[in-house]
Amino acid sequence: MPMQSVVQHLHRAALLADRRWQLNDHNDPVYLSSAAAYCDAVIGEKHWTSKLREPRCPTRARYILSSPEEFKTLMANILSGSFL
DSSP: OHHHHHHHHHHHHHHHTTOOOOGGGGTHHHHHHHHHHHOSEEEOOHHHHHHHTSTTSOOOOSEEESSHHHHHHHHHHHHHTOOO
């Protein structure tokens, strides 16, 4: 299952970062991994998208975005015919 390896990578990276966990942090990797494994574009929190951008992360998403502004830029580029 493609998303399983992404989930494992995100959990491992978060544990190695010795980051303080928030209430939703256990759900974020699961749902974000679904998108990263099956969608062309993923938008998420900076912490998690930085983990998805790591070269060893097995994500299939073509675009990994960290803000609504990046999404707006991507959509404008797609609509105008010039991709990022």
